[in-house]
Amino acid sequence: MRLDIVLRVAAKLILPLMLVFALYVQFHGDYGPGGGFQAGAIAAGAVILYGLVYGLSAAQRLVPVAAVETMVPLGVLVFAAVGVAGLLLGDNYLDYDKLAHDAVHGQEWGVFLVEAGVFITVFSTMLAIFYAFAGRGIKE
Amino acid sequence: MESIVILVLLTLLAAVLVAVVRTRSLFAAVVLLSAFSFLMASVMLVLDAVDVAMTEAAVGAGISAVLFLSALHLTKTTEAPPRRSALLPLAVAGITGAALLFGVSDLPPFGIAETPMHRAGPDYIARVPAETGIPNVVTAVLGSYRGFDTLGETVVVFAGALAVLALLKRRGG
The missing domain is CATH 1.20.58 (Methane Monooxygenase Hydroxylase; Chain G, domain 1)
Incomplete structure (x- = not known):
């Protein structure tokens, strides 16, 4: 008989809250504390909790290894591409003033996209490290 | 309190x-x-x-x-239980600790307004709302004014993932 029913039910209750909180920290970072790094760590924590309670293979069905390993460089590329977009629009690298019709909106878009890049890389890095550690214990 | x-x-x-x-x-x-x-x-x-x-x-x-x-x-x-004497690790830890304490002695006193960090702060607080429209100054400084630093940090995280995968990931099953 499985004795981890409490863990399973508690995890099911807390997981949606963690994911919503990660989204809140990500998208409310302009107004309150937080940003891409914190949101990425919290979202990765949610997936890691899911993996701890329901098993590594369940977590890897939710977020496949291939997706994780694509997202690690993708976030850095998104960040760097925002800089290049600024260059192409006739501004300095990582200067967002010309990304939209006026400087304030350009800054908001720039920070939003850059935070998205940070989120993608941090989220996938935490998961990649967890998968790499947890995967070693399993004998195939 | x-x-x-x-x-x-x-x-x-x-x-x-x-x-x-x-x-x-x-x-x-x-x-x-x-x-x-x-x-x-x-x-x-x-x-x-x-x-x-x-x-x-x-x-x-x-x-x-x-x-x-x-x-x-x-x-x-x-x-x-340790196989060798703890003297060498103790010496390394002691010297590192002493060096850190020496470094700390050079920091400005806690909460002093005269430090360069706090001189730049009011400038950012005055500029951020007009220039970026982002109410959270920390986010604006990290994302926009110090965008290069944050890009560097993201690359560090990326490099960390690469290093762990290179060390731990099994190749070809």
Whole structure:
């Protein structure tokens, strides 16, 4: 008989809250504390909790290894591409003033996209490290 | 009031650290380190550094503890008795600690308004709302004014993932 029913039910209750909180920290970072790094760590924590309670293979069905390993460089590329977009629009690298019709909106878009890049890389890095550690214990 | 809270938290931090050093059970050490991170996050919260507190709680207390436990799963859970004398590690730790204390003595006093960091602060607080329209100054500084630094940090995280995957990932099954 499985004795981890409490863990399973508690995890099911807390997981949606963690994911919503990660989204809140990500998208409310302009107004309150937080940003891409914190949101990425919290979202990765949610997936890691899911993996701890329901098993590594369940977590890897939710977020496949291939997706994780694509997202690690993708976030850095998104960040760097925002800089290049600024260059192409006739501004300095990582200067967002010309990304939209006026400087304030350009800054908001720039920070939003850059935070998205940070989120993608941090989220996938935490998961990649967890998968790499947890995967070693399993004998195939 | 704030200084009392800080004193209590720092005392607890010291107590947890002594317990971490004295315990031989690695499992207990991991749990205590997680508690240490939560206390540290509380210290950051009292110092009004909410962003740092969130990072410390999520990464330090949560994810690192899981990674330590995964590593423990692959090894033994009690610390082996040391095979060699502890004199050399003690000397290394002592010298490093002395160097850090020497470095700390060069820091400006806590909370002094004259430091370069605090001279730049009011300038950012005045400029951020008009130039970026982002109410949270920390986000604006990290994302926009110090975009290069943040790009560098993201590359560091990326490099960390690469290093761990290169070391731990099994090739071709």
